[in-house]
Amino acid sequence: MSLNQIQRACFCSGGVKKKKKPKYRFGFPMALYFFFEKLNFSYWTSTTVNPNHYVCVLPSEAGQALASVLGGELFLAKSQLVEATAFDLTGQGAEAGDLLVFLRNNGVVLSYSFYFFLLKKRITFFLHGGDKVSSLESFYSNANWLEREISEMFRGSNLLKKESRNLLLDYGSSFNPFLKKFPSTGHAEVVFNSFLKTTAYVQTAGVEL
Numbered sequence: 744m745s746l747n748q749i750q751r752a753c754f755c756s757g758g759v760k761k762k763k764k765p766k767y768r769f770g771f772p773m774a775l776y777f778f779f780e781k782l783n784f785s786y787w788t789s790t791t792v793n794p795n796h797y798v799c800v801l802p803s804e805a806g807q808a809l810a811s812v813l814g815g816e817l818f819l820a821k822s823q824l825v826e827a828t829a830f831d832l833t834g835q836g837a838e839a840g841d842l843l844v845f846l847r848n849n850g851v852v853l854s855y856s857f858y859f860f861l862l863k864k865r866i867t868f869f870l871h872g873g874d875k876v877s878s879l880e881s882f883y884s885n886a887n888w889l890e891r892e893i894s895e896m897f898r899g900s901n902l903l904k905k906e907s908r909n910l911l912l913d914y915g916s917s918f919n920p921f922l923k924k925f926p927s928t929g930h931a932e933v934v935f936n937s938f939l940k941t942t943a944y945v946q947t948a949g950v951e952l
Contacts, residue, residue, distance in 0.1 A: 771797055772862060774819060778812055779805065796865045803853070803870045807877035814882045819859060824879065826856040827889035829897040831923045851897045851922075855879070875900050896921035912942050 771786060779801060786799040801809065813819045830852050853876055856867040870876055878901035879886040888910070890901050895909050898919040909916060912933070919925060920933055934943050 772819060772859070772864070772866075775799075775812065775866075778808075795863060796867070798867050798869070800869045800871065803876045806853075806855075806870050806879065809855075809868060810877075810879045810882040813857060819862075821860040822857050823860070824855065824883040824886055824889070825858050825865070827854065827879075827886060827893060829853050829893045829921075831897065831921065833923050853893065877901065878905075880905065895919070898922060916942075916944070918944055 771788070776784075779799075782802060782805060784799070784801060786797050788797045813822050831850065832852055833850055853870040854867060855870070856865065858865045878890055880890065887906055891907065891910050894900055894907060895912060895916075896919055901907070908914060912918075912920075918933075934945055935941075
């Protein structure tokens, strides 16, 4: 190779930026994939809206095992329970999307959303197919408050839970306002008294116009 060819090769390679290798080879945490692969396990992600957010569907009996894995694995231990809620899918058809094919006819479906600081990813788990789910408060302290709101609004119950009193409604209240069968219009309503700091379940009076 001549001197001019060597100089030209060095000049051309000097302007090329070397691509950085991705910090994590797999997009979805492989520890979770191998752990739940024998279950009815499915996950989705969107590279258009938010590429670091995954949605997973698991049977309800996997809730306690899920928390133990999230708290014990090296790259999953640095995680935070961001949100916990529920959805009443009673009467929901499969035409709403592929995700609901796994969730339909399950009544109330729980949803737990975690953020993993080391992986920089957010994963939302839907737990379906059961009325009772093991509590996550032994692994995440804020699960105590969030699960109490779910059980109060959606008539759910958590196993191994230390505190199950109502937060938003009066103690001893047996109605669940967020269920689809709750008569939200026409017959009854929940009224909050700001002076007495109490809530009341009262019958609505029909008015003719």
